[in-house]
Amino acid sequence: MKMRVTLCLTLLFWGGLVFSQQNYYFPERHNWEEKPAKEYGFDDTKLNEAIRFAQDNEYSGSRDLRIAILKGFEREPFHEILGPTKKRGGPAGLLLKNGYIVGKWGDTNRVDMTFSVTKSFLSTMAGLAVDQGLIHSTRDLVKDYIWDGTFGGPHNSKISWEHLLQQNSDWSGELWGGKDWADRPPREGSLDDWKFRKLNEPGTVMEYNDVRVNVLAYSLTHVLRKPLPMVLKEEIMDKIDASTTWRWHGYENAWTEIDGIQMKSVTGGGHSGGGIFINAEDMARFGLLFLNQGVWKKDRLISEQWIAKATTPSEPNPNYGYMWWLNTKGNRHWEGLSENLYYAAGFGGNFIVVDKENDLVVVTRWLEPSKIGTLMKMIDEALK
Incomplete structure (x- = not known):
């Protein structure tokens, strides 16, 4: 269907609805x-x-x-x-x-x-990677891009980019000292119950979990081959005339090497x-x-x-x-x-x-x- 454009408005098709969009002030x-x-x-x-x-x-x-x-x-x-x-x-x-x-x-x-x-900014970094063709599809398995063992094993190898973005991957492991099972544990149960629980099939259960979000940030850093704050600054914030005062931080020990350069892997929260x-x-x-x-x-x-x-x-x-x-x-x-x-x-x-x-x-x-x-x-x- 063709878009109808006039000097003052554009018809946008989004979510099955038609919106009359005025020319916004920037x-x-x-x-x-x-x-x-x-x-x-x-x-x-x-x-x-x-x-x-x-x-x-x-x-x-x-x-x-x-x-x-x-x-x-x-x-x-x-x-x-x-x-x-x-x-x-x-x-x-x-x-x-x-x-x-x-x-x-x-x-x-x-x-x-x-x-x-921060998570919505992090998601946008994944969007840039997709738009630039660095990630072919969010349905792709992350193990095909990150091969250092982060997505090894029978469970983690089934995780896609979409699973990480929707927070339903149930990724299992430890990153920067954070253990996935210790992040927002259930109200009931013991440490052993949480550590040795049965893992959910990726894509079936959403669980809000910062360790897994940080795994996404780490993975995107390796795909984009730049610190994510630099990508955000160059591709988004400078172009929308944002101030120079914002910062994006990671944990003190969250360093990874890419192309021989030490880079900070930032957090999603x-x-x-x-x-x-x-x-x-x-x-x-x-x-x-x-x-x-x-x-x-x-x-x-x-x-x-x-x-x-x-x-x-x-x-x-x-x-x-x-x-x-x-x-x-x-x-x-x-x-x-x-x-x-x-x-x-x-x-x-x-x-x-x-x-x-x-x-x-x-x-x-x-x-x-x-x-x-x-x-x-x-x-x-x-x-x-």
Whole structure:
């Protein structure tokens, strides 16, 4: 089917629906234009109530994130801080409509840890590898690319890139001192029960697990043959005019040799420290890139095919794609909101929400995580 293009809008086909996309505004570095929300149909009173809600419902954990991490994951055997941490600021966020800032609260230029929001950046590194032909298909077995034993044995040899991206690989092993079975163990059972459990067939059971996510980061580092922060900077962040303040860290001992050069293998989260440290405005730029289906101004940075795959529900969990959470029907569905909405989410209430149907990006930081659905409904009501 042909795309119909006019000077002011393009018809996009996504998820079986047709969206009328206006030409978005893309900010230059250090210069992001703000517009009154009422110009785009928002009820100012209701939107201000939503912003106050975000400010009044701060994440209840300590602002000293080292303390918050150790408390939050105290059930994990052998858990320790292995990478850098940073004390956080207070609630902050941005609301974008058609690329313009129409709502803002807190210090949006403060650099803070962003925890598992990092996973959506990591997924995008896999997308670049696919778009560049370095990975032929996400259905390929990882052992055919990484042959150093990481994917050896009868179980791990069956794992594909898609299994790692959807967090349903059940990869078994140890990386950088982290044991897969010790990451978010079940509420019941002993160490022996966890260590010697029966492994799930790859692709059948989703399990949120940072050790396995770090295995993906390690594998992508070897495929791309560059440190992932360098790839992210050159291929994405510089091209969307992000600031120079963001950083992507790994654990202190997470070094690997590629082409005779020692490279840091970064983490996909921060629950043992590390991950991406970033400000809210750079997070919003990343969200705006996805809102516009991988195009920034006139430059395509990520293929539409990749974004479609990344936001397709996985079989074991309909609310999870390639390290993006999806608002499809399931345990994490936000009632009353678009099922085509998707988001990155991290410990402590860090979110990048992409709402294609309403041309919105919402970034909120240090919001009590259970309150995100309510906040999104309040924003939706303010627009209606």
